Amino acid sequence: MPGVRLRNIVKRYGAAQVVHGIDLDVAEKEFVVLVGPSGCGKSTTLRMIAGLEEISDGLLEIDDRQVNRVAPKDRDVAMVFQNYALYPHLNVAENIAFGLRIRKEPKEKIAAAVEEVAGILGLTEYLERKPADLSGGQRQRVAMGRAIVRDPKVFLFDEPLSNLDAKLRTQMRAEIKRLHRRLGVTSVYVTHDQVEAMTLADRIVVMSDGRIEQIGTPMDLFLNPANTFVASFIGSPPMNQISAIIRSGDSGPVAEFGGQSLPLAPLKDLVGADGRHVILGLRPEFVDVTHKGEDAQVSVDIDLVETLGSEALVHASLNGDPFVIKTETGTDVTLLDKINGFNIDPAKIKVFDGETGVVLPGQELK
Amino acid sequence: MAELDRTAEAEPATYTINQPTRMERIIDHLKADWQIYLLLAPTVIWMLLFLYKPMYGLQIAFKDYSVFRGIAASPWVGFEHFETLFTNDQFIRAIRNTVTISALGLFFGFPVPILLALMFNEVLSQTYKKVTQTIVYLPHFISSVIIAGIVITAFSPSAGIVNSLLNWLGLDSIYFLTRPEWFRPIFIGTGIWQEAGFSSIVYLAAISGVSPTLYESAVVDGASRWQMMWKITLPSILPTIIIMLIIRIGNILEVSFEMIILLYQPATYETADVVNTFIYRQGLQGGQYDLAAAAGLFNAVVAFILVMSANSISKRFSRTSLW
Ligand SMILES: Nc1ncnc2c1ncn2[C@@H]1O[C@H](COP(=O)(O)OP(=O)(O)OP(=O)(O)O)[C@@H](O)[C@H]1O
Ligand SMILES: [Mg+2]
Numbered sequence: 001m002p003g004v005r006l007r008n009i010v011k012r013y014g015a016a017q018v019v020h021g022i023d024l025d026v027a028e029k030e031f032v033v034l035v036g037p038s039g040c041g042k043s044t045t046l047r048m049i050a051g052l053e054e055i056s057d058g059l060l061e062i063d064d065r066q067v068n069r070v071a072p073k074d075r076d077v078a079m080v081f082q083n084y085a086l087y088p089h090l091n092v093a094e095n096i097a098f099g100l101r102i103r104k105e106p107k108e109k110i111a112a113a114v115e116e117v118a119g120i121l122g123l124t125e126y127l128e129r130k131p132a133d134l135s136g137g138q139r140q141r142v143a144m145g146r147a148i149v150r151d152p153k154v155f156l157f158d159e160p161l162s163n164l165d166a167k168l169r170t171q172m173r174a175e176i177k178r179l180h181r182r183l184g185v186t187s188v189y190v191t192h193d194q195v196e197a198m199t200l201a202d203r204i205v206v207m208s209d210g211r212i213e214q215i216g217t218p219m220d221l222f223l224n225p226a227n228t229f230v231a232s233f234i235g236s237p238p239m240n241q242i243s244a245i246i247r248s249g250d251s252g253p254v255a256e257f258g259g260q261s262l263p264l265a266p267l268k269d270l271v272g273a274d275g276r277h278v279i280l281g282l283r284p285e286f287v288d289v290t291h292k293g294e295d296a297q298v299s300v301d302i303d304l305v306e307t308l309g310s311e312a313l314v315h316a317s318l319n320g321d322p323f324v325i326k327t328e329t330g331t332d333v334t335l336l337d338k339i340n341g342f343n344i345d346p347a348k349i350k351v352f353d354g355e356t357g358v359v360l361p362g363q364e365l366k
Numbered sequence: 367m368a369e370l371d372r373t374a375e376a377e378p379a380t381y382t383i384n385q386p387t388r389m390e391r392i393i394d395h396l397k398a399d400w401q402i403y404l405l406l407a408p409t410v411i412w413m414l415l416f417l418y419k420p421m422y423g424l425q426i427a428f429k430d431y432s433v434f435r436g437i438a439a440s441p442w443v444g445f446e447h448f449e450t451l452f453t454n455d456q457f458i459r460a461i462r463n464t465v466t467i468s469a470l471g472l473f474f475g476f477p478v479p480i481l482l483a484l485m486f487n488e489v490l491s492q493t494y495k496k497v498t499q500t501i502v503y504l505p506h507f508i509s510s511v512i513i514a515g516i517v518i519t520a521f522s523p524s525a526g527i528v529n530s531l532l533n534w535l536g537l538d539s540i541y542f543l544t545r546p547e548w549f550r551p552i553f554i555g556t557g558i559w560q561e562a563g564f565s566s567i568v569y570l571a572a573i574s575g576v577s578p579t580l581y582e583s584a585v586v587d588g589a590s591r592w593q594m595m596w597k598i599t600l601p602s603i604l605p606t607i608i609i610m611l612i613i614r615i616g617n618i619l620e621v622s623f624e625m626i627i628l629l630y631q632p633a634t635y636e637t638a639d640v641v642n643t644f645i646y647r648q649g650l651q652g653g654q655y656d657l658a659a660a661a662g663l664f665n666a667v668v669a670f671i672l673v674m675s676a677n678s679i680s681k682r683f684s685r686t687s688l689w
Pocket of ligand 2: 042043044158
């Protein structure tokens with residue numbers, strides 16, 4: 001299979017193992033995003049693909065060729081770094097041309113390639129400038145230009161947008177997406193920003209502590225998190241988690257917590273599982289708020305309401321734990337102050353095992 | 367209008383009364399930060415005593431000075447000593463030697479620390495790096511007298527290692543330290559041996575300031591170590607190189623004078639005698655204090671002009687300067 005294939009990739013620094021056997025197939029032209037908290041081994045994995053870190057164990061293939069021991073320059077990958085890695089003494093054109101110059105490509109070819117890339121990225125007017133005289137977004141574009149101009153088999157991005165302010169980040173995110181559509185180059189992209197992951201990725205790889213927690217399309221991860229870690233990482237705000245005990249009710253299993261209860265979908269694992277400890281996952285978007293005077297399945301204490309325009313975030317507490325609800329603002333804003341609880345469709349409650357945090361089978365949403 | 371009137375009515379006097387005077391502010395400042403000024407005091411006192419007070423004696427460059435009459439009582443003679451100096455072949459020779467030795471030292475000596483730093487930067491083994499660095503830094507910490515002793519011994523015609531080697535190769539011994547044509551190579555070589563390693567620290571510091579991702583990015587782009595040295599490291603430390611070069615040019619008349627005194631002898635004056643050694647011989651050994659003072663003043667003025675122009679050139683071209 002063309003693309004990138006990782007088989008049981010391990011990284012050790014001396015005795016400390018930081019990546020514990022990663023298996024991942026990146027299809028040709030696919031855009032895969034590695035996401036996870038700081039220190040989980042995303043950069044290390046990416047740098048092993050680039051050849052900047054030695055692979056301690058496992059197999060790495062690019063385009064069906066084993067490249068474990070191949071020098072970075074012969075892997076035909078291009079990398080975009082977080083701090084852009086632009087050469088301060090070279091101007092934009094020379095920075096973009098650097099990779100081609102190093103490879104001693106003919107001058108005319110370099111000039112044509114630089115011009116084309118500058119056109120794609122809207123850098124044509126800045127070609128003579130030094131990096132110090134560019135804005136953050138322009139520098140980022142030059143860094144991308146340096147990667148694009150090489151026309152590599154694989155693009156590697158290590159948090160390329162994290163030095164930009166929020167607005168520019170959104171804009172560049174869209175630009176990267178557009179660029180990927182246009183060029184169709186296999187890409188592996190590292191970020192710790194789940195919004196970036198959700199918007200850019202064909203598939204997301206959620207990592208934690210040097211291991212893959214789940215691989216899937218953005219919607220798949222959103223709807224069907226494999227465990228509580230993924231549930232708490234994907235989505236903004238992330239899924240609410242409530243620790244609960246199973247009881248059998250008249251019409252199926254019921255979850256009890258702090259004197260309140262919620263009916264659950266009749267999952268196989270929950271039948272006759274009285275007293276089992278589970279964790280309920282409730283997406284902030286999936287709950288229907290109730291107002292004073294209305295009946296609520298679960299009542300909560302409201303701490304704070306943040307109105308974001310068409311939507312509002314309701315910060316509440318449930319048994320002393322924070323619970324966040326995302327709701328439409330609607331036309332009557334005063335209603336927001338009258339929220340007293342919520343109802344939820346049992347099919348939209350995720351049930352995770354209380355000890356392992358793994359989702360119980362049979363709950364896939366489409 | 368009402369607004370304006372009110373400001374005009376406001377009494378400016380109340381304003382100035384509350385304002386502390388300049389003297390009060392200085393006193394407040396001293397009270398608050400007296401510890402810092404205490405730390406500064408020894409240096410200031412040292413400079414006043416040993417650098418500024420002797421300047422009073424500079425006037426003997428324009429006087430017919432005699433130790434018995436004292437500085438104040440010696441009669442003024444104007445530029446007589448300078449005229450004497452510039453008609454003195456030995457002084458002219460000393461100026462020529464100073465400039466030649468400095469220029470050659472700059473030409474051969476300046477690139478060495480840069481090369482050393484670039485080479486250290488390429489060494490992968492940490493142990494090997496530390497050992498070699500220590501070895502090249504070492505001569506800097508050895509007194510010039512000992513360095514000169516080592517050089518004299520090494521080049522001695524009878525037991526010196528250099529001549530032993532020449533003999534072993536079947537060549538005749540050379541009396542290096544008595545031969546004018548050998549003085550400059552030996553002197554400049556000694557200077558490089560003594561200081562190049564230590565001077566490389568500046569460049570090593572500059573190199574360590576280069577972002578490692580520049581190299582990583584270049585590695586992914588396919589650059590070899592050699593290409594990275596030429597296209598990344600060297601351009602990155604170029605500003606440092608330029609500043610060091612300007613400082614060196616500014617100090618061009620400051621030939622390390624004790625090393626010359628230690629290495630030269632009358633037979634090599636022809637190529638070895640520099641302005642400072644000339645002053646030393648005329649003044650301290652020959653007792654012509656007024657003439658020596660004139661020569662010293664000349665040296666200082668030229669050095670001052672060089673430092674000033676080097677600094678302003680640096681300011682203009684590299685946006686960096688000493689002050
Ligand atoms: N040279 C090293 N020696 C020992 N441990 C290292 C070394 N480099 C990285 N690590 C460890 O490897 C782990 C993974 O680091 P990595 O840089 O891949 O994290 P990351 O997921 O990219 O985090 P971030 O989002 O903060 O960039 C970290 O726990 C880090 O401490
Ligand atoms: Mg990282």
